[in-house]
Amino acid sequence: MKNTVIIKESGDKAIFNSDKLRASLQKSGATELSIQIIINEIESILFDGITTKEIYKRAFAILRKHSRPTASRYKLKKGILELGPSGFPFEKFVGELLKNQAYKVEVGVFVQGLCVRHEVDVIAEKDNQYFMIECKFHSSFNMKCNVKIPLYIQSRFLDIEKQRNKQTVNANKLQQGWLLTNTQFTTDAIQFGECVGLKMVSWDYPKGESLKDIISNSGLYPITCLNTITKAEKQQLLAKDIVLCKQLCKFTEVLNQMGISKTRKKNILDDAHALCKSIL
Numbered sequence: 032m033k034n035t036v037i038i039k040e041s042g043d044k045a046i047f048n049s050d051k052l053r054a055s056l057q058k059s060g061a062t063e064l065s066i067q068i069i070i071n072e073i074e075s076i077l078f079d080g081i082t083t084k085e086i087y088k089r090a091f092a093i094l095r096k097h098s099r100p101t102a103s104r105y106k107l108k109k110g111i112l113e114l115g116p117s118g119f120p121f122e123k124f125v126g127e128l129l130k131n132q133a134y135k136v137e138v139g140v141f142v143q144g145l146c147v148r149h150e151v152d153v154i155a156e157k158d159n160q161y162f163m164i165e166c167k168f169h170s171s172f173n174m175k176c177n178v179k180i181p182l183y184i185q186s187r188f189l190d191i192e193k194q195r196n197k198q199t200v201n202a203n204k205l206q207q208g209w210l211l212t213n214t215q216f217t218t219d220a221i222q223f224g225e226c227v228g229l230k231m232v233s234w235d236y237p238k239g240e241s242l243k244d245i246i247s248n249s250g251l252y253p254i255t256c257l258n259t260i261t262k263a264e265k266q267q268l269l270a271k272d273i274v275l276c277k278q279l280c281k282f283t284e285v286l287n288q289m290g291i292s293k294t295r296k297k298n299i300l301d302d303a304h305a306l307c308k309s310i311l
Contacts, residue, residue, distance in 0.1 A: 035077045040084065040172050047077060047086075056090065058247065059105035065097045095258060099298075100305035103256040107243060108172065108234065110256035111213045113265065118168035120269045122152045124253055125166050125211055127275050129155045131249055134162075144190035145197070151187075160206040162230075163188050167212040176212045176233070178219040184210050185227050213242065252276045252306040259299045264289060276303040 035047040049070050056066045069090045076089065094102040103110070114120040119139075126136040134155040142151050142163070153164035165184045167176050188208030195205050209230040216224070216233050224231040235241045246252060254260070254268050254276055267289055273279055279286075280303050286296045 035081070036079045037077075037086065038080060038082045040082075042173075047081075049074065052086070052090070056094075056105065059094070059107075060098075060101050061094060061105070062097070065094060065101070068097075069093050099258050099302050103252065103258055103302060103306055104247075106256050106258070107246060107252065110253050111234075111242070112170060112172065113255035113262070114213070114253060114269070114274070115168060115170045118152075118166060120274055121168040121213060122166045123272060124274045125164065126153050126155075127278075128245055128249070128251055129153065129164075131251055133157055142191050143194055144187070145193040146190050149187050149191060151191075161204065162207050162209055163191060163205055164209040164211060167210065169212065169214045172214050172234075175215045175217050176210070176220050177217045178223050180212075181210055181216075181220050181224045181227075181229050181231065184208055185223075185229050188229070211242065250277075250307050254279055254303070256306060257299065257302055259295065259302050264291070276306045279303045280307060 036044050037047045039045055052070060052073065053066055056069060061069075072093060073086055073089055091102055091105060094105055111121075111124075114124055122138050126138045129136050134157045136156075137154045138152065140151050140154045142149050142154070151163050152166045155162045155164055165187075167180055169175075185208060188205065192205045207228065207230055209232070210224065211232045212234070214234055216231060216236060221231060221236065223229075231237070232240070232242055232245075234243055253274055255265050257265070257276065260268075268274075268279065268285065271285060273282065273285060280300060283296070283300060286299060291299070
């Protein structure tokens with residue numbers, strides 16, 4: 032088969048690689064039969080200039096017919112984008128990921144710095160160490176965090192750190208500043224973060240400890256990945272601070288309050304329970 036040029040979400044061009052498609056499908060837990068069916072389908076409709084969005088749509092449609100939970104896992108990137116339009120659900124989501132790692136978490140905290148007062152997205156504490164975490168949410172995967180963002184976050188961290196260091200010996204000391212985004216960092220943003228000791232986590236960085244790795248390894252999928260509820264219903268759940276499938280499995284009565292039928296409730300919870308299980 033000739034090399035087919037595909038258009039990525041960023042607008043960049045690349046050569047279609049079935050191995051990459053296979054790897055992403057395997058990551059979602061798809062069966063070998065489903066994977067081969069999808070690859071055959073995609074290869075049959077390839078043409079120069081086809082977008083990765085179109086490839087994803089075709090693959091997702093086939094997966095959904097074979098297994099809704101698998102399709103939901105495959106939808107993870109898009110599901111994270113649906114935590115908008117405001118960034119607050121993403122902050123709550125990050126807080127829940129940290130709770131799962133045994134951190135004590137506060138979301139949306141005002142903290143006094145040496146110069147000014149700051150609103151910090153998440154404060155996390157473990158083993159008497161405190162971390163200031165900023166969450167940068169983007170509604171499009173084409174939007175990246177450039178170096179201005181970690182520069183800004185680091186300056187805020189230093190202002191708060193200076194104020195904390197003025198206090199008594201037993202005062203809560205800040206250990207490190209963190210920056211989490213649902214998309215990607217530019218190269219110079221990563222370079223700056225590594226230089227100043229700012230912990231940086233994006234969709235695919237750092238390798239093995241990225242946002243997608245954390246979610247896949249823990250099974251803490253957002254409710255926005257579910258294919259059995261509408262966008263409006265997802266927004267209702269987010270407004271009730273239900274951001275994880277795990278929470279939905281625990282607080283099932285919220286579905287009754289939303290007027291969801293018994294049949295749909297069963298389908299929703301079946302998919303939510305399946306997503307809560309780690310596939311690795």
